[in-house]
Amino acid sequence: MPESAASPPLLDCRQIGVRFGGVVALQGVDFDIRPGEVHGLVGCNGAGKSTLMKVLAGVVPEYTGEIQIDGKPVRLHSPREALAQKIAMVYQELSGIGALSVAENLCLGRQPTSFGRIDWSRMNREAAASLAELDIQIDVRRRLDSYPLVIRQMVEIARGLHSGARVLILDEPTSALSLPEALRLFELIGKLKTRGVAMVFISHFLEDVLAICDRVTILRDGRLLQTRPAQELDRATILHQMVGEERESAADEKTEITLPPAATGAPRLAMRGLQHAGQFADVTLDVKPGECLGLYGFVGAGHQELMHALAGAIKPDRGDVTLDGHALRLGDVPSAVRQGVVFVAADRAQTLARRAPIAHNVTLAHLKRALGGWIVWNREYHVCQPLLERVGCRPPNPSLRAGSLSGGNQQKVVLAKWLLGPIKVLLLEEPTRGMDVHAKAEVMELVAQQKRAGAAVILASTEPELILAHSDRIATFARGRMTRQFSGQRVTKQDLMHHAEDDGTG
Amino acid sequence: MNSPTLTKDANTSARRLSLADFAPLLTLAAVTLVFAVMAEDFISLGTMTLILKRGAVLAIVATGLTFVLLCAEIDLSVGTLALLSACICGVLWEQPFAAGPKGLGEGSDLDVCIVVAIPFLIALVLGLLSGGLTVSSGLPSFIITLAMMNIAVGLAKFLTLSQKYNVPPMLKRLGNSALMEFGTLKIPQSAALAAVVMLVAHLVLQHTRFGRYVYMTGGNRQAARLAGVRTEQIVVACLVICAWCAACGGLVNAGRLEGVSLDQNADLLLDAVACVVLGGTSLFGGEGGIGRTLIGVLTFTVLRVGLDAVNPERLIKFSSVLPKAWKDAWLQQSWVTSFDLLRPFLLGIVLLLALVIHGRLVKKHRD
Incomplete structure (x- = not known):
């Protein structure tokens, strides 16, 4: 859909398709960027934004379709080739090296040398000059990690430009920034526009996209919906298109639900004024027995960190938590576990010893309760085996290494671990990430069983469908703060996403 | 909670064994075979006695080190801790209250007890110190115990003023006399002690909660932490156990050599690490065990004795x-x-x- 008035595209992708195994991640997507343009790319999780950008960054070499740069067809096989074509990526999780100085980061791999040694004064001069061009006034000799996130991000961008990039891909650049920081970043983007740099702006924050982008491309389910100038779009339209309508049939893909009326009675777990610097602030929430509280927000919104705090893995700076009216010791995992506050972390590298037998992983948390003082393998086997059958782990053989299981089955092992003891509050962080539909359903059924048995469940996720399908009450988070609570009313996916990008200013 | 159902058909054996699991045993067999051919009269009760005697100290120290390696840490101070313990014991033994100058007196049972117990106390303190510093500073145990290694050797030098000291006769007997004799096969007391230490260590690691926590702390520290294991305490405990084993090994070695001097235990650290790793215990934690360490110690000692022969x-x-x-x-x-x-x-x-x-x-x- 090229506009005739505009200049010819710097980068032109035609009919890009990517398959991962049998799964279609992208299909027939056209995408182009012109010099001096900021092109927004939006879509839900799994819509294919990241995949498309990975193709451009050379990380996914197995793609179909054609990419042209300045009208010449190119083939991108590796990040190195993408860089050679002047395409630079600024990742969501920053890739700079915190322990090196700003100047070293800027010149990484191209340090100026004299007589074979690094010419420090020249390097610092060059770095300072290239930052000054962008009106960034900082001491380039200080370590990169001594600066706030926005500066690090700007240094990342400057690094891309310093290497001669003409196309910059910004992946969720504002998700972890406060509002003034985001504005500062926008200023920089505006400056780059005037210099003819083409930028792709990937974000969940539609306000940001509309504020800064010239054109917006909307993806859904790996397909291109449309590319239109930003001034012809508004948030509601974009949200509507991103979410789609015809998908409500699938049970786990709900886009709207009516929440049950709020449960009465004493809360099982109550947080008051919980705060942890840089992660979440001022969280006051409670959850009742037999209720599932869904926490929705984007990556970095603070709801996931909140789960770690409740589990005792991090000690919040301020605030208190009560369990059945009694204060819970914060920052102490063993006492939380003893009292039945149990946590399933998103990262399974943090919840399973992959090389140890499944049985050792299952009995780890409640060794004494399950096996007594003297551990005998035969007994351990016969305790774990029926438990694995019950959670539907396949194969239900406790002597296999935990790492030999598939992701879904690993998660069942993690849940089985907690079934050996009391569960009063079940904390779930992205419990179904990376699982197929069937495994997802099985895992969530196990959670529902616990809920029916009277456990309070807190489910933190970045997937609105998951939250909508399983929650009785929902709270949304944005930039470390709780923005809205829903209970006993109709909620749609749009509502959730709207409040997840709310920055608290209106 | 489900009551354990006792199904007979269940395959309760551990996961399928592979060649990798047997490799240490095969190495031991191969090494023995080679020396049986190369060295005259190698397969004999006399050689076995020699292997038991030379392997005992190593076995005790390697047992302690197994704990530390299983929880993915390392202790570089075992060699010098062994030396320090022996030195403390020797210096105390030659004090007037015990055996007197040159250690020629007899000393009462109580004196012997004190003289042997104090090195263990010092080892406990130093072990707690390295453990505490490792978990509180966030530095790798490699660095902390490297410093501890120097601290221990410095103390040993200062205490002995580079003199040779005598040790209680009880230790000499422990290091040299036989507990049982079957013809030319003499089972030294030190080997019996090593066997007891290893047996206890094996039971602790395989059958107690502490042992399981050691494995899981090494297997995935974050997972263990999130499951409510106090992994810091486990690491400290392992370093203390290791220090104790080192002290024990140092005393036995001093007894075997009929006295203590600064040139003892110089290779002990690296030999012990070699034994544990040779047995197949992972340097990255979570995998291995005392049975494997035993095979490693045997392999290493056979190599040593065989090369000498x-x-x-x-x-x-x-x-x-x-x-x-x-x-x-x-x-x-x-x-x-x-x-x-x-x-x-x-x-x-x-x-x-x-x-x-x-x-x-x-x-x-x-x-």
Whole structure:
């Protein structure tokens, strides 16, 4: 859909398709960027934004379709080739090296040398000059990690430009920034526009996209919906298109639900004024027995960190938590576990010893309760085996290494671990990430069983469908703060996403 | 909670064993076989006695080190801690209250107890110190125990003023006398002690909660932490156990050598690490065990004893396959006449070979 008035595209992708195994991640997507343009790319999780950008960054070499740069067809096989074509990526999780100085980061791999040694004064001069061009006034000799996130991000961008990039891909650049920081970043983007740099702006924050982008491309389910100038779009339209309508049939893909009326009675777990610097602030929430509280927000919104705090893995700076009216010791995992506050972390590298037998992983948390003082393998086997059958782990053989299981089955092992003891509050962080539909359903059924048995469940996720399908009450988070609570009313996916990008200013 | 159902058909054996699991045992067999051919009269009760005697100290120290390696840490101070403990014991023994100067007096049972107990107390303190500093500073135990290594050797030097000291006769008996004799096979008391230490360690690691926590702390520290295991305490405990084993090994060694001097235990650290790793315990934690360490210690000691027993001059002289001209020429060569000096080199080569082969097998098995 090229506009005739505009200049010819710097980068032109035609009919890009990517398959991962049998799964279609992208299909027939056209995408182009012109010099001096900021092109927004939006879509839900799994819509294919990241995949498309990975193709451009050379990380996914197995793609179909054609990419042209300045009208010449190119083939991108590796990040190195993408860089050679002047395409630079600024990742969501920053890739700079915190322990090196700003100047070293800027010149990484191209340090100026004299007589074979690094010419420090020249390097610092060059770095300072290239930052000054962008009106960034900082001491380039200080370590990169001594600066706030926005500066690090700007240094990342400057690094891309310093290497001669003409196309910059910004992946969720504002998700972890406060509002003034985001504005500062926008200023920089505006400056780059005037210099003819083409930028792709990937974000969940539609306000940001509309504020800064010239054109917006909307993806859904790996397909291109449309590319239109930003001034012809508004948030509601974009949200509507991103979410789609015809998908409500699938049970786990709900886009709207009516929440049950709020449960009465004493809360099982109550947080008051919980705060942890840089992660979440001022969280006051409670959850009742037999209720599932869904926490929705984007990556970095603070709801996931909140789960770690409740589990005792991090000690919040301020605030208190009560369990059945009694204060819970914060920052102490063993006492939380003893009292039945149990946590399933998103990262399974943090919840399973992959090389140890499944049985050792299952009995780890409640060794004494399950096996007594003297551990005998035969007994351990016969305790774990029926438990694995019950959670539907396949194969239900406790002597296999935990790492030999598939992701879904690993998660069942993690849940089985907690079934050996009391569960009063079940904390779930992205419990179904990376699982197929069937495994997802099985895992969530196990959670529902616990809920029916009277456990309070807190489910933190970045997937609105998951939250909508399983929650009785929902709270949304944005930039470390709780923005809205829903209970006993109709909620749609749009509502959730709207409040997840709310920055608290209106 | 489900009551355990006792199904008979259930396959309760551990996961399928692979070649990698047997590699240490095969290495032991291969090494023994090679020396049976190369060294005269190697397969004999006399050799076995020698192996038991030389392996005992190593076995005790390696047992302690197994705990530390299982929870993915390392203790570089075992050698000098052993030395320090022996030195403290020797210096105390020559105090007036015990045996007096030159350690010639007898000393009461109580004195012996005190003189042996205090080194263990010091080891406890130093172990707690390295453990506490490791978990509180966030530095790797490699660095902390490296410092501890120097602290211990410095203390030992200062205490002894580089003099040789006597040790209680009880330790001498422990190091040298036989507990039981079967013809030429003499089972030394030290080997019996090592066996007890290893047995206890094995039971602790396989059958107690603490042992399981050690494995899981090494297997995935964050997972263990999130499951409510106090991993810091586990690490400290392992370093204390290791320090104790080192102290015990140092005392036994001093007894074997009938006194303590600063040149003892110089190779102990690296030998012990080699034993544990040779047995197949992972340096990255979570995998291995005392049974494996035992195989490692045996392999290493067989290597040591075997290399000492090999006499190339004899081998060449009485060889029936070599032509006479070669024999005469080889007997003049320096690698034959100064074979003694070549022994550490050969030891290193064999260790390297064994470890590389083990490593490859394990990697292949995992892929």
